[in-house]
Amino acid sequence: MKKKQNKIIFVGLLPPIITGQSVATAAILDHLRKHTNYVKVIRLPDNLTPKSSVQKILKWWQFILVNLRFLWAAGWSSKIVYLSGARSFMGTLRNLPMIAWSRWRHQRIIMHYHCGDYTEFLSQQPNWFQKVSCWAHEQCEDIIILGSSIRQQFELNKDVAGKLRVIPYGISLSSTEKKYIESSISLLFLSNLIHTKGYWDVLKAIDILVNMWQYRNLTCDFCGSFMTNSDDPTNITSEQAKLNFDNFVEKRNLQNFVSFHGPVVDEKKKKFLKKAHVLLLPTYYNTEGQPISILEAMAHGQVVISTAFRAIPDMVHDQKTGFLLPPCNANAIAEKIKWLIDNPSQYSEMSQRALEHVKSNFSMQLHLKKIEAIFFEYESYHHNSSV
Structure with a gap:
């Protein structure tokens, strides 16, 4: 298969941090590397909530470094930005500079959420933060969520609702047969x-x-x-x-x-x-x-x-x-x-x-096929509009 030419900036949580999110994100990254010529990776720090003042300072410093790495990698020629969505006050503020830069440079933003309680989280935040979050979502072309049953958690307004793409996780399948309970x-x-x-x-x-x-x-x-x-x-x-x-x-x-x-x-x-x-x-x-x-x-x-x-x-x-x-x-x-x-x-x-x-x-093949369609529909659109 001929590799796509889009330059992708990939911002996400990855192993060695072991969570469902990091495992799923790693599978997407591996697939993209096989199908496009350029993927630049920006690793996010863990999602643990800082408790002490020292931990909070360290977390903010990590966020600053993430944005500096992003600006260096994204430059002027990137076409697509994949960004793990944040369900936290600090994580949302971390993502804002990357979203603003990408929008200014007319780069396609794909936001991927791995949580299921976004509206509940947002309702507990100050009014100004809610408005900023809505603005951030409006800048994205696509917002990937995990299931239809949590869709209402992300329908912040009509504009955002139209950007939602339901793509559940996928896993590699084995040749396992059904199981039987015998002696234990x-x-x-x-x-x-x-x-x-x-x-x-x-x-x-x-x-x-x-x-x-x-x-x-x-x-x-x-x-x-x-x-x-x-x-x-x-x-x-x-x-x-x-x-x-x-x-x-x-x-x-x-x-x-x-x-x-x-x-x-x-x-x-x-x-x-x-x-x-x-x-x-x-x-x-x-x-x-x-x-x-x-x-x-x-x-x-x-x-x-x-x-x-x-x-x-x-x-x-x-x-x-x-x-x-x-x-x-x-x-x-x-x-x-x-x-x-x-x-x-x-x-x-x-x-x-x-x-x-x-x-x-929930096969990995089906999951990656849906993800790939979102990433590379930009290239098809860009090619057709240039003809």
């Missing part, structure tokens, strides 16, 4: 262990199954890093959260049923995805968008137990490919796991439907 069931929590991701609800559900209902043929693997977040009601450090987790497991005699493995990537992650029957992610995380771990699990034939939150209903069809439960309800999680154990044939049917659903709607 393997459960998986695959996400950073943030309180509002629901890991405590999962842990309590395991306690109910093992110690109250005497279900002993099960294991649950927790894979991720303990992290804090601005919406964490416990207000404790990640170290204390890990200690509380370990103490609960020991106190409730769950050592033979619960294992913590830390963050997992590549082949190690694939091992857990292949092993597990059910993914547990009862999230109500404030910036949740479309958890990639759900798609990865479904692509491996897992039934998903999650919540009807943000863009998750676009991925998980309740009662068909998984279960969508109210948040903070360990008993409901335990009941659904029990039902799957007691109904293995229905489990296998749901596993098959999960596989079919993700293959039809």
